[in-house]
Amino acid sequence: MLHINELTYRVEGRALLARATLAVPAGQKVGLVGRNGAGKSTLFALIRGALAPDDGTISLQRNARLGHVAQEAPAGPESLLETVLAADTERAALLAEAETASDPHRIADIHTRLTDIDAHSAPARAGRILAGLGFSAEEQARPCADFSGGWRMRVALAGVLFSAPDVLLLDEPSNYLDLEGTLWLTDYLRTYPHTVVLISHDREILNAVPDMIVHLTEKRLFPYPGNFDRFERLRAQRIEQQLQLKARQDEQRRHLQAFVDRFRAKASKARQAQSRLKAIAKLAPIPDIVEERMVPFTFPDPRPLASPLIRLEDAATGYGETRILSGLNLRIDSDDRIALLGKNGNGKSTLAKLLSGRLPLQAGALRKHKKVDIAYIAQHQLDELDAARTPYDYFEALMPEATIAQRRSRCAAAGFGHAHADLAVGKLSGGEKARLLLAVATFHGPHMLILDEPTNHLDIDARSALITALAEYQGAVILISHDVHLIETSIDRLWLVADGTVTPFEGDVDDYRRLVLESERGAPRPGPGRERPASGPQASAEARATARREAAERRREIAPLRKAAEAAEKRCHALTDRRAAIDAALGEPGLFERNAERALQLTRERGQVEKEIAAAEAAWLEALEAYETARAEVEGA
Numbered sequence: 001m002l003h004i005n006e007l008t009y010r011v012e013g014r015a016l017l018a019r020a021t022l023a024v025p026a027g028q029k030v031g032l033v034g035r036n037g038a039g040k041s042t043l044f045a046l047i048r049g050a051l052a053p054d055d056g057t058i059s060l061q062r063n064a065r066l067g068h069v070a071q072e073a074p075a076g077p078e079s080l081l082e083t084v085l086a087a088d089t090e091r092a093a094l095l096a097e098a099e100t101a102s103d104p105h106r107i108a109d110i111h112t113r114l115t116d117i118d119a120h121s122a123p124a125r126a127g128r129i130l131a132g133l134g135f136s137a138e139e140q141a142r143p144c145a146d147f148s149g150g151w152r153m154r155v156a157l158a159g160v161l162f163s164a165p166d167v168l169l170l171d172e173p174s175n176y177l178d179l180e181g182t183l184w185l186t187d188y189l190r191t192y193p194h195t196v197v198l199i200s201h202d203r204e205i206l207n208a209v210p211d212m213i214v215h216l217t218e219k220r221l222f223p224y225p226g227n228f229d230r231f232e233r234l235r236a237q238r239i240e241q242q243l244q245l246k247a248r249q250d251e252q253r254r255h256l257q258a259f260v261d262r263f264r265a266k267a268s269k270a271r272q273a274q275s276r277l278k279a280i281a282k283l284a285p286i287p288d289i290v291e292e293r294m295v296p297f298t299f300p301d302p303r304p305l306a307s308p309l310i311r312l313e314d315a316a317t318g319y320g321e322t323r324i325l326s327g328l329n330l331r332i333d334s335d336d337r338i339a340l341l342g343k344n345g346n347g348k349s350t351l352a353k354l355l356s357g358r359l360p361l362q363a364g365a366l367r368k369h370k371k372v373d374i375a376y377i378a379q380h381q382l383d384e385l386d387a388a389r390t391p392y393d394y395f396e397a398l399m400p401e402a403t404i405a406q407r408r409s410r411c412a413a414a415g416f417g418h419a420h421a422d423l424a425v426g427k428l429s430g431g432e433k434a435r436l437l438l439a440v441a442t443f444h445g446p447h448m449l450i451l452d453e454p455t456n457h458l459d460i461d462a463r464s465a466l467i468t469a470l471a472e473y474q475g476a477v478i479l480i481s482h483d484v485h486l487i488e489t490s491i492d493r494l495w496l497v498a499d500g501t502v503t504p505f506e507g508d509v510d511d512y513r514r515l516v517l518e519s520e521r522g523a524p525r526p527g528p529g530r531e532r533p534a535s536g537p538q539a540s541a542e543a544r545a546t547a548r549r550e551a552a553e554r555r556r557e558i559a560p561l562r563k564a565a566e567a568a569e570k571r572c573h574a575l576t577d578r579r580a581a582i583d584a585a586l587g588e589p590g591l592f593e594r595n596a597e598r599a600l601q602l603t604r605e606r607g608q609v610e611k612e613i614a615a616a617e618a619a620w621l622e623a624l625e626a627y628e629t630a631r632a633e634v635e636g637a
Contacts, residue, residue, distance in 0.1 A: 001026040001064060001195045002047070002167055004221065007056035009039070009046060016042055018219040019056070024212075026061065026166075029189070029196045031210035031228060036431050036459045038216045040199045044068065044169050047197075060167060067165025069173065073152035074144045080155050081140045084126040087159030091119045122162075129158045132184035133177070134343055150176045157185075164194065171199045174482050175456050178344040182482040183513050201460045203228055204484035295415035297438060297469035300445035302373065307333035309372045309448055309476055310355060315364035317354045323362060324350045327501045334447065336476045339487045341505055341512055342497030348480045351502060352376065352450050355478065375446035379453045382433045387426030391416040391436050398443050414439035430457030438466075448476040455483045474559060484509055561627040568620035575613045582606045 002024040009017045016039035024030055032040050045051040047058055048068060060066060074083045086092050091114070098110045114120070130140050133154045144152055153176040160168065170189075174182045182202070189196055189209045200206055206213070206228035213231035215222045224231040308331045316326035324347045332338070332355070340348040353359035354366070356376035386393075391414070395407045402410075411421040415435050425433065434457045442449065449470075455463050463486060470477060470490045481487055487509055494505040494512070505512065582602055585591070592599045 001028070001061045002197070003057075003059045004047075005057045005059075007046065007058065008054045009042065009051065010054050011042075015219055017046075017053075020216075020219065020221045022214060022221040022223060024195060024197065026195055027193070028212055029192070029210045030198065031206045031213045031231075032197060032199045032216060033201075033206065033213060033228070033231070033460065034216035035461070036429060039219075040216055041171055043216065044171055044197075044199065047169065064166040065163075066167045066169065067160045067163055068169040069153070069156050069160050069171070073149055073156050074159070075152060077143045077145060079141050079143060080130055080135055080147075080158075081123065081126055083144055083155055084130060084158045084162050085122055087163045088117075088122065089163070091117060091122060094119070126158070126162050129161050129188075130155075132188060133158050133181050134345075154181065161188065164192075167195045167197065168192065169197050172201070173198075174200065174202050174205060177482055179341060179482045179484070179487075180343050180516050182484070183516050187517055201455070201458065201463060202483055202485070203460060203463070295413075295435075296465050297435070298413060299438075299442045299449065299469050299473040299475075301474040302445045302447040303371075305334055305369050305371060305447055307335075308367075309334055309369050311365075311367045313365040313367070315354075315366055316362045317350060317359055318362055319350075319359075323500075325354075325497075325500060325502060326363070328364065330495070330502060332448070332476055332478070334476055335474075337470075337479075337490060337492040338477070338495055339479045339481065339491040339493070340495050340497055340502075346497045347500070347502075348497045349378070349452055351497060352378070352452055352478060352480060355448075356450050369447075372448065373444065373446040374448045374450060375441040376450045377437055377441050377452065377454060379456055381437055382430065382457070385425045385433055385437065387424060389425055390422050391425070391428075392421045394436065394440050398440065431459060431462055434458060435462075446475060448478065449473070450478045452480045453482065454479075455481060455486060472562070484513075558627065558630040561623065561630050565620065565623040565627045568616065568623045572613065572616045572620050575609055575616055579606065579609045579613065582609065 002022075004020060004022040007017050007020040008015065020043075032043070034040050042051065046053055048066065076083070078086070094110050094114055098107065098114075101107050101110060118125075127137070127140060131137075135154070135158075139147075144155060147155070157170075157173055157176075173185060177185060182205070186205050186208050189198070189205075196209065198205070198209060208227070210227055211225070213224045213226070213228055215224065215231065215235065224234050226234075310330075310332040312328040312330040315328040315330075316323055317328075318324040328351075340351065342348055350359065353376075354361065356374050358376065391411055392407060395410050395414075399407050399410065408418075408421060411417070415432070420428070420432065425436070428436070434454065438454070454466065458466065463483065467486060467489050477490065479487065479491060494507070494509075495502050496505040496512075582605060586599065586602050586606070
């Protein structure tokens with residue numbers, strides 16, 4: 001279906017792709033992965049013909065239709081349904097021709113073809129796709145121009161899905177979807193009857209949809225059978241095998257070279273030495289595996305506060321005179337991990353703004369701990385960063401009394417080393433902007449993080465780093481995200497935002513997925529407050545909820561072990577710094593001649609510090625082992 005042969009493409013003299021080759025059979029579902037900047041979107045542009053390769057070819061099966069989501073979202077006066085129907089250009093052309101055709105034979109051909117492509121059921125099919133992506137029947141009749149850019153991009157996605165191309169190219173389609181739309185799209189793509197090539201950083205989609213993962217790395221395309229989890233296992237095995245092979249080859253090379261070096265000068269061994277030189281030359285070099293290091297996210301732990309941090313009592317909020325949420329009776333404790341579920345427009349962001357103090361209360365009571373510090377991080381805030389400032393400028397404002405070295409050290413810890421600390425924000429990538437926003441918002445150790453779609457600009461490795469940081473963070477977390485993997489690994493409780501209020505959802509994400517898909521298929525949907533018997537799936541959901549609460553309690557229990565390990569590590573660093581200072585003092589020229597007593601005192605002090613370092617390192621290793629053992633037990637429970 002799709003063949004890429006010896007493809008090379010350069011940008012400003014730098015090769016993004018070099019002799020890349022790939023064959024995608026008809027009906028194959030492919031997940032294209034790789035670090036940000038590797039060239040995934042560029043490869044899509046080459047496949048579409050928007051860019052021309054420097055060398056090599058890209059070919060599609062004859063008469064195959066290629067579809068992708070256009071960057072320009074539809075914004076005309078046509079209704080959403082009309083816009084999606086127009087995406088099937090063949091159907092639209094046939095219907096237009098049927099209005100004017102006079103030749104009976106041509107009229108017959110038109111209606112035969114319309115029947116073949118099931119044109120008469122098209123409005124119903126288009127409506128189901130729009131409904132799956134979050135549009136009600138009333139909204140489907142409204143003009144595209146009435147909707148914001150993000151919603152219009154959903155319409156563009158609906159159009160390309162409705163047209164059902166033979167090769168479907170999707171570049172991060174979940175970025176403009178909510179959790180419900182992502183769940184529906186994942187289910188839809190699993191049964192899509194044609195070829196799909198998908199760029200995504202969403203682990204859930206990459207595990208559910210593709211039957212082949214293609215890794216774009218080292219300027220080439222490496223296919224792996226199976227989903228993303230299997231890709232990670234196979235890639236780890238490949239790296240291990242390559243490292244072992246390189247070690248064996250290096251040893252063989254050293255052995256041959258040692259013979260050459262020893263006997264090259266002896267006439268009796270010259271021929272044998274020459275033979276070994278030829279053998280060395282024929283050894284195909286095996287490149288080192290260079291894995292780009294992912295700088296971790298770090299969220300400073302807050303000072304402990306008594307629970308609850310926030311309590312809502314019959315509260316209501318909205319915008320102006322419009323009430324969005326009411327009847328809110330909720331409590332947030334200092335160790336809560338809560339994800340907000342519900343379709344876009346139901347009020348998830350409204351609740352987040354209320355909790356963060358960005359939206360006033362219209363009725364009821366909101367009681368906050370008087371010392372609580374809340375960090376609110378939303379996707380739109382990326383656009384609020386000053387494009388002319390640098391990461392260093394932001395840390396300078398946060399650390400006015402610190403030295404330049406201290407500020408640059410914090411910049412580097414946040415992922416902005418020498419090359420990026422002085423780069424204008426306007427020149428940073430989306431992922432780098434997201435990293436800066438998180439670092440600035442959490443700088444002072446807030447007691448609660450409210451994260452509204454924090455992963456949209458993060459690749460898979462960065463998302464994994466975020467999951468690790470959230471697991472180690474000691475404050476409360478409120479999360480709005482379409483990333484199922486992030487929710488499942490970081491959250492202990494689920495709240496459903498629906499029907500103008502917020503209620504606990506007693507189940508897990510799998511239960512919610514079934515609820516969403518059944519709702520889209522027309523099955524009855526239980527309301528958030530409707531009671532259900534505690535049997536079957538509900539009973540298992542309650543058991544899973546209990547297990548999550550127990551896991552949260554175990555994490556709280558091992559928190560002192562983590563703090564002890566961190567304190568021991570800090571002591572080791574402090575003693576090491578003290579030893580370095582003593583060494584610097586002892587290294588002063590002429591110290592022993594000028595002040596022998598001072599030199600002797602420093603020498604004795606250094607010996608004592610050496611003993612303290614040895615004891616501190618032993619204590620650190622012991623504390624770290626205790627923490628790692630306890631954490632492994634928690635994660636395995």
